[in-house]
Structures are given as C-alpha cells and as structure tokens.
Amino acid sequence: MEMRPLDALNKARGKRVIIDLKNQRQYVGTLSAFDIHINIVLEEAEERQDGEVKKKLGTVFIRGDTITIISTQ
Amino acid sequence: MEMRPLDALNKARGKRVIIDLKNQRQYVGTLSAFDIHINIVLEEAEERQDGEVKKKLGTVFIRGDTITIISTQ
Amino acid sequence: MEMRPLDALNKARGKRVIIDLKNQRQYVGTLSAFDIHINIVLEEAEERQDGEVKKKLGTVFIRGDTITIISTQ
Amino acid sequence: MEMRPLDALNKARGKRVIIDLKNQRQYVGTLSAFDIHINIVLEEAEERQDGEVKKKLGTVFIRGDTITIISTQ
Amino acid sequence: MEMRPLDALNKARGKRVIIDLKNQRQYVGTLSAFDIHINIVLEEAEERQDGEVKKKLGTVFIRGDTITIISTQ
Amino acid sequence: MEMRPLDALNKARGKRVIIDLKNQRQYVGTLSAFDIHINIVLEEAEERQDGEVKKKLGTVFIRGDTITIISTQ
Amino acid sequence: MEMRPLDALNKARGKRVIIDLKNQRQYVGTLSAFDIHINIVLEEAEERQDGEVKKKLGTVFIRGDTITIISTQ
Numbered sequence: 001m002e003m004r005p006l007d008a009l010n011k012a013r014g015k016r017v018i019i020d021l022k023n024q025r026q027y028v029g030t031l032s033a034f035d036i037h038i039n040i041v042l043e044e045a046e047e048r049q050d051g052e053v054k055k056k057l058g059t060v061f062i063r064g065d066t067i068t069i070i071s072t073q
Numbered sequence: 074m075e076m077r078p079l080d081a082l083n084k085a086r087g088k089r090v091i092i093d094l095k096n097q098r099q100y101v102g103t104l105s106a107f108d109i110h111i112n113i114v115l116e117e118a119e120e121r122q123d124g125e126v127k128k129k130l131g132t133v134f135i136r137g138d139t140i141t142i143i144s145t146q
Numbered sequence: 147m148e149m150r151p152l153d154a155l156n157k158a159r160g161k162r163v164i165i166d167l168k169n170q171r172q173y174v175g176t177l178s179a180f181d182i183h184i185n186i187v188l189e190e191a192e193e194r195q196d197g198e199v200k201k202k203l204g205t206v207f208i209r210g211d212t213i214t215i216i217s218t219q
Numbered sequence: 220m221e222m223r224p225l226d227a228l229n230k231a232r233g234k235r236v237i238i239d240l241k242n243q244r245q246y247v248g249t250l251s252a253f254d255i256h257i258n259i260v261l262e263e264a265e266e267r268q269d270g271e272v273k274k275k276l277g278t279v280f281i282r283g284d285t286i287t288i289i290s291t292q
Numbered sequence: 293m294e295m296r297p298l299d300a301l302n303k304a305r306g307k308r309v310i311i312d313l314k315n316q317r318q319y320v321g322t323l324s325a326f327d328i329h330i331n332i333v334l335e336e337a338e339e340r341q342d343g344e345v346k347k348k349l350g351t352v353f354i355r356g357d358t359i360t361i362i363s364t365q
Numbered sequence: 366m367e368m369r370p371l372d373a374l375n376k377a378r379g380k381r382v383i384i385d386l387k388n389q390r391q392y393v394g395t396l397s398a399f400d401i402h403i404n405i406v407l408e409e410a411e412e413r414q415d416g417e418v419k420k421k422l423g424t425v426f427i428r429g430d431t432i433t434i435i436s437t438q
Numbered sequence: 439m440e441m442r443p444l445d446a447l448n449k450a451r452g453k454r455v456i457i458d459l460k461n462q463r464q465y466v467g468t469l470s471a472f473d474i475h476i477n478i479v480l481e482e483a484e485e486r487q488d489g490e491v492k493k494k495l496g497t498v499f500i501r502g503d504t505i506t507i508i509s510t511q
Contacts, residue, residue, distance in 0.1 A: 002451070003470060005477040008499055013075070021141060022461065022504070023095065032076060038477070038501055039078040039111070045144070061081055061143040063111055066095070068459060070499040071483075086148070094214060096168065105149060112151040112184070118217075134154055134216040136184055139168070159221070167287060169241065178222060185224040185257070191290075207227055207289040209257055212241065232294070240360060242314065251295060258297040258330070264363075280300055280362040282330055285314065305367070313433060315387065324368060331370040331403070337436075353373055353435040355403055358387065378440070386506060388460065397441055404443040404476070410509075426446055426508040428476055431460065 009034050012072055017042070019062060020069040025049075027060060028073070038064035082107050085145055090115070092135060093142040098122075100133060101146070111137030155180050158218055163188070165208060166215040173206060174219070184210030228253050231291055236261070238281060239288040246279060247292070257283030301326050304364055309334070311354060312361040317341075319352060320365070330356030374399050377437055382407070384427060385434040390414075392425060393438070403429035447472050450510055455480070457500060458507040463487075465498060466511070476502030 012031050019027045019040060026049070029042025045060040046053045085104050092100045092113060099122070102115025118133040119126045158177050165173045165186060172195070175188025191206040192199045231250050238246045238259060245268070248261025264279040265272045304323050311319045311332060318341070321334025337352040338345045377396050384392045384405060391414070394407025410425040411418045450469050457465045457478060464487070467480025483498040484491045 003479070005471045005473050005479050005499055008471055008479040008497060012497075023141060025141075027142075033078045033081055035078050041076070041078050041081040057144045059081060059085075059145055061078055063137070063140050063142070064501070065138065065503065066141040067501050068461060068463075068504040069465075069501070071495045072497055096214060098214075100215075106151045106154055108151050114149070114151050114154040130217045132154060132158075132218055134151055136210070136213050136215070138211065139214040169287060171287075173288075179224045179227055181224050187222070187224050187227040203290045205227060205231075205291055207224055209283070209286050209288070211284065212287040242360060244360075246361075252297045252300055254297050260295070260297050260300040276363045278300060278304075278364055280297055282356070282359050282361070284357065285360040315433060317433075319434075325370045325373055327370050333368070333370050333373040349436045351373060351377075351437055353370060353377075355429070355432050355434070357430065358433040388506060390506075392507075398443045398446055400443050406441070406443050406446040422509045424446060424450075424510055426443055426450075428502070428505050428507070430503065431506040 006034075006036070009038075009070070012070070016073045018048075018069075018071045018073060019067055020071075021062070021066045022068055023066065027057075027062065029057075029060060032059075035064075038067055038070075040064065040067065040070070079107075079109070082111075082143070085143070089146045091142075091144050091146060092140055094135070094139045095141055096139065100130075100135065102130075102133060105132075108137075111140055111143075113137065113140065113143070152180075152182070155184075155216070158216075162219045164215075164217050164219060165213055167208070167212045168214055169212065173203075173208065175203075175206060178205075181210075184213055184216075186210065186213065186216070225253075225255070228257075228289070231289075235292045237288075237290050237292060238286055240281070240285050241287055242285065246276075246281065248276075248279060251278075254283075257286055257289075259283065259286065259289070298326075298328070301330075301362070304362075308365045310340075310361075310363050310365060311359055313354070313358050314360055315358065319349075319354065321349075321352060324351075327356075330359055330362075332356065332359065332362070371399075371401070374403075374435070377435070381438045383413075383434075383436050383438060384432055386427070386431050387433055388431065392422075392427065394422075394425060397424075400429075403432055403435075405429065405432065405435070444472075444474065447476075447508070450508070454511045456507075456509050456511060457505055458509075459500070459504050460506055461504065465495075465500065467495075467498060470497075473502075476505055476508075478502065478505065478508070 029045030102118030175191030248264030321337030394410030398406040467483030471479040
C-alpha cells in the first residue's frame with residue numbers, strides 16, 4: 001500500500017522533530033501526538049532562533065494551521 | 074492507545090497555560106475549557122508583553138484560529 | 147460534565163463583553179446572541195480605541211472569523 | 220428561545236445597514252438578502268469613506284468572508 | 293419566500309457586472325456562470341484600473357474566495 | 366441547463382490558459398486537469414513576468430487556493 | 439477517463455519535485471507521499487534559495503495549505 005503523509009508523521013513519534021511555523025518561529029521537540037489537522041504535541045520542546053535555543057518550553061501544543069514544515073533532525 | 078493532541082490539552086485543564094496568538098499577543102491563565110476548534114477559555118487570565126503583565130482580564134474566550142502555541146508553565 | 151467554550155459564552159449572555167478583532171478594533175456591548183462560528187450580536191455597542199469610546203453603534207453583528215478575544219468587563 | 224445572530228440579521232431586512240469590510244471599505248444600503256455564510260445583498264448601496272459617499276452602486280453582492288461588522292444606522 | 297444572495301446573482305446572469313477582488317483588481321464582464329462558492333465566469337471581460345480598461349480578457353474564471361464585491365453597472 | 370463555472374474550465378481543457386496567483390505570479394500552460402478545489406495541472410507550463418517568459422517548467426500542479434483568475438489566451 | 443490533479447501527483451511519486459511555498463521558500467526532494475489536502479512528504483529533501491542548496495533536510499512533511507506550486511525537474 002502506498003504511504004500517506006500521516007504515516008510519515010507516525011514513524012516520527014518519539015523522535016526529535018523540527019517544526020517551522022508561518023510566523024517564522026521554529027520549535028524542536030519530541031513528537032508525542034498529532035491528528036489529521038496536523039495539530040502537534042511536542043515534549044521537551046524548545047524555541048529556536050538561527051539555530052540557537054531561545055527558550056525551554058516543556059510540553060507544547062502547536063495548532064496545525066500555523067505549521068509549514070516538519071522535519072526530522 | 075496513542076495519545077492525541079486534545080488529550081494533552083485535557084491533561085492541562087485546571088493548570089496555568091501560556092497561549093501565543095498569531096497577532097503576537099500572549100495570554101496566561103488557568104485552562105478551564107477547550108473544543109475541537111481549539112477555542113479556549115482561560116480563568117484569571119492576564120495579557121503579557123515581554124514577560125510582564127500588561128492587563129488583568131478575568132475570564133477570556135480565545136478563538137481557536139488565532140492561536141499558534143499553547144504551553145504549560 | 148466538563149465545561150466547553152460555548153458554555154462560557156452562554157454564561158456571558160446579557161452581560162457587557164469586550165471583543166477584540168484581528169484588525170485591532172475593539173467593541174464593547176451587551177452580548178445578546180452567538181453561534182458555533184462565534185458570530186456575535188452586541189446590543190448598545192460602542193467602538194473603543196485606547197480605552198476611549200470612539201463611536202456609539204447600537205446593535206452590531208460581528209462575523210466570528212474576525213474575532214480574536216472575548217472578555218468580560 | 221434564545222436569539223441567534225442570524226435572527227438579528229433577519230430583523231434588519233429592509234432596513235439601512237452599514238457593513239465594514241476587512242479591507243477597510245464601508246458599504247451602506249438596504250439589507251435585502253443574506254445566507255449562513257453571511258453573504259449579503261444590499262439595495263441602493265453606496266460606498267463610503269470617512270462618512271462621505273464615495274460612489275453610488277445600486278445592488279451589491281458582498282461575499283461573507285470579507286465582512287467584519289454589520290451595524291444598523 | 294425571502295430572497296437569498298444567490299438569487300440576486302441569478303438575476304444578474306447575462307448582464308454586465310463589476311467584480312472587486314481582495315488584491316484590489318477589478319474585472320468587468322457579462323456574468324455567465326457562478327456556484328455556491330461564488331466562483332464566477334465572465335464573458336467579454338476586461339480588467340480595469342481607476343475606471344480605465346487595462347486589459348481585454350475574453351472568458352475569465354474568478355475563484356470565489358478572492359472576491360469582495362459584485363455590483364451591477 | 367445553466368452553465369456552471371466548472372463547465373467553463375472543462376471547455377478549456379487542452380487549451381492554453383493564463384493563471385494568476387495571489388502572490389502576483391503568473392503561469393501559462395495547457396490545461397490538462399482540474400478538480401472542485403480548482404487545483405490545476407498545466408502541461409508545457411511557463412512562469413511569466415510582465416508578459417515575458419521567466420522560466421520553462423514542464424508539468425505544474427497549482428494548488429487551488431492560491432489562484433485568483435484563470436483566463437484563456 | 440479524464441485526468442484529475444491528484445493523478446498527476448501520483449505519476450510524480452518517486453521522482454524529484456520542486457515545491458514552492460506561500461512564504462517564498464522552495465523545497466526539492468523525492469515525492470514519497472501526498473493526500474487530498476496536498477500534504478506532502480519528500481525524501482532526501484533540501485531547501486533552496488535562488489537555485490542554491492541552503493540546507494539538507496532528509497525527510498520533510500509539508501503542510502498542504504502552505505503550498506503554491508509543485509513542478510517536476
């Protein structure tokens with residue numbers, strides 16, 4: 001069966017992912033949950049700017065419609 | 074069963090959360106209600122700017138589509 | 147049963163509320179109606195700017211998708 | 220039964236209303252039709268700027284998602 | 293029965309209409325088709341700027357979500 | 366039966382069309398496919414700027430919600 | 439049977455594609471998955487700027503509503 005985009009997210013569960021938002025912010029954390037709207041929950045998350053950690057955040061809920069790109073480290 | 078994003082919000086009920094909006098505003102308050110659109114109700118809410126309390130607000134209804142990030146303190 | 151965001155709006159019926167829009171405008175009035183899209187009707191409404199009354203408006207229909215925050219006075 | 224927002228629009232049928240759009244334009248006219256998307260038809264409409272009539276328009280169809288506020292004169 | 297907004301568009305079929313878009317462009321043409329999304333087809337269309345014809349276009353399909361106002365000449 | 370907007374697109378299949386996007390880009394190509402979201406596939410497409418060919422592209426998939434206008438040459 | 443836009447994406451599976459986003463970024467990679475929202479997964483992806491590789495990314499999930507154009511190399 002052909003792979004669907006949510007299958008790729010499912011394989012990233014428990015791994016560190018980098019999420020870029022429409023407002024230029026970037027969050028890095030362990031992917032613990034997602035849904036069909038691409039709402040995301042990251043654990044041990046941090047906000048980054050130009051590759052530097054800007055803020056430690058713990059658990060973060062990210063609304064799907066604000067996301068552009070999700071990549072694995 | 075795998076955790077979904079709304080489960081994470083559910084665990085944050087009754088706790089202090091920080092909500093960042095698309096228009097750069099930030100609200101902090103006790104999460105008392107949410108729905109599938111991520112509409113949120115905060116109690117004892119305050120608007121913050123650069124980490125400082127800007128305004129005390131009481132109960133606040135936040136429309137889901139204006140939210141980018143929800144984190145716990 | 148757990149409270150949902152629309153329950154909070156329901157409790158605000160007949161009370162003065164402050165509504166912030168995405169375009170930075172602010173309306174204050176008595177909440178007389180709302181629906182699941184968060185379309186809102188205010189009675190005895192006024193437009194405010196920096197806490198000052200800018201315009202008296204009577205009954206106002208506000209389209210839900212233009213709203214960011216609804217708070218009680 | 221509690222009033223819903225569309226009931227308020229229904230009561231405004233045949234009356235002069237002022238409609239503010241997201242792009243800052245303002246239209247005034249007699250409300251002759253609306254639907255659940257808040258698409259609106261005005262008769263004897265005019266575009267206004269700073270309270271002055273800028274253009275006479277006759278019948279105007281306004282797409283709902285461009286509207287922020289509808290008020291009665 | 294009360295008139296709905298699409299009834300007004302239906303009455304404009306075969307007539308010259310002026311369509312304003314969110315990106316400030318204006319198209320004038322004979323309304324030949326529309327649907328519930330307010331997607332529109334104009335025949336013998338022209339793009340106008342400040343009341344002047346800028347470009348002759350023939351048949352034009354306009355995506356509904358880009359439209360703000362449709363008026364008759 | 367009255368013509369609907371998608372009928373107009375259907376008549377343009379196999380013909381050269383000009384597509385204007387919300388981000389001001391313009392694509393010209395042979396219309397080979399479309400759907401109800403107005404997602405479009407062009408063959409032998411080129412990106413144009415001010416009437417000049419900027420880039421030759423081959424087959425291009427254009428997401429519907431980025432389109433403003435589709436016209437025939 | 440007439441081709442639909444998703445059929446064109448299906449033919450591009452396993453091939454290198456170029457994806458332009460609304461925020462002006464460009465990603466190049468091997469198309470491994472897509473869905474009806476045009477959510478996309480690229481393998482061996484890279485972010486490009488002015489035709490130059492800016493960053494190597496591995497597997498990338500791109501949210502559909504941020505995409506404007508998908509073309510094949």
